[in-house]
Amino acid sequence: MKATRKLGTLTLMITLIGALLSACGSQAEPSTTTAEAKSGESTTSTQAESGQSETKSYTDSLGHTVEIPVNAKRIIFTGSDLGDLLALDVKPVGAALGIIGDQIAYPELLDGIEDVGDLQGDLEKITSLSPDLILLDAGGSYYEENQYTLLSKIAPTVTYDRLSTNERVKVFGDILGKEQAAEDWIETYAEQFEQVRNQLDLPTGVTASVFLQLGKDMYVMGNSALAETVYDTLQFTPAPKVKESLIDKNEPFANISSELLPEFAGEYLFVLTDLSEEERNNSDSIMTTDIWKSIPAVKNNKVYYLNTKWNFDDPITKERLMDELPSILGK
Structure with missing residues (x-):
């Protein structure tokens, strides 16, 4: 797709995963059932x-x-x-x-x-x-x-x-x-997150997207790292363009030009960035552009900013993110 440029390694992305999306890594292999x-x-x-x-x-x-x-x-x-x-x-x-x-x-x-x-x-x-x-x-x-x-x-x-x-x-x-420790963690996490999800009282049937900002570049996540929590655990629906261009093609992320951000944006946005609020409001920030301000999620105050350390999907990160989500989402 002309609009997206695939990265060679997810390590760059996280550098988010700084190394944060350091955690993510490069090209993902096609998934299977188990x-x-x-x-x-x-x-x-x-x-x-x-x-x-x-x-x-x-x-x-x-x-x-x-x-x-x-x-x-x-x-x-x-x-x-x-x-x-x-x-x-x-x-x-x-x-x-x-x-x-x-x-x-x-x-x-x-x-x-x-x-x-x-x-x-x-x-x-x-x-x-x-x-x-x-x-x-x-x-x-x-x-x-x-x-x-x-x-x-x-x-x-x-x-x-x-x-x-x-x-x-x-x-x-x-x-x-x-093996038993693995099963125990999976079961315990599912039970604990169900309680958190009920506490958050999130809407159902709404779309979301996960963006990662690195410098002046913006990436959209497929279904890896933080996006896995957003889609699989919080149960948001991927924005149609995200599903079509990334998730259905097993792409973990893609670099997109600023003019295409609205096409990939869902009703809710989760933005991974290490910029402070002051830095995001600077004149040279993408968050001050007309394109960014035109996104419905931005207009409706449905944008949530997270530090890039949350763009890993290992158990320790997911547990700690679970504890922080009520604060991040203002619940």
Whole structure:
């Protein structure tokens, strides 16, 4: 579509995900009905030779069948949704903190985790941490099979895809032997958010859009990161143009020109930005333009501004966002 320019990586977007949409990452793969169908995981427990740790056979998202520890102790995580592991009470020894460290909603939980570089990981740093399991994000366009080969020489390496929050949590629960913890989190979050949704008393059958502002650029989100909460949890309906141009095509986000903002805008707008209210009101801000002011949601005071740290969809971020939503929405 001439109006939209796809970004090469969701990392840029978050830088929102600063690294905030750092969390989001690049091109998403087409979704399937279940996490297992999507990534092809299957596990078979086996007992290793006497004197060695117990292992199990695991087939990852790209079809590699790997012998991994049943109870891994020194994990490297190269993705942007570190909260997926922390929610299961698993703290890796190393993670790609350079991508997410300054952008996430839970910085205090990073204590004790070493930075291993970008989403592919620094080989020397990873080796120095003596990992027994490496979890490699293979959902982005930057993924290279050669990197998997190199990492797998250091420790058993498992790839995973960028799925919905619940699907990812189930996948990591399967890999790490935390299946019950994964199910417990999914059930508890659903129950707690139902209570919050009732408290918010939101309208039904209305459309919404999620925009991300980075500098002078504006991005519209598909159904990833914050948008997943807006559409799947808060139960807003995606604006028609968002559904047609992004969600139906499995696009996580797109950069759009200012003149097209009204076409992608729903009846409610959720705008991710690190600009203060004063900065948004400056003369060179897109929020002061006639195009922005012409959007019905703007005219009707149905615009909600959020810090870009909320553009991740890991469990920790979603829990903390749930606590903040009444304040954000003025309820």
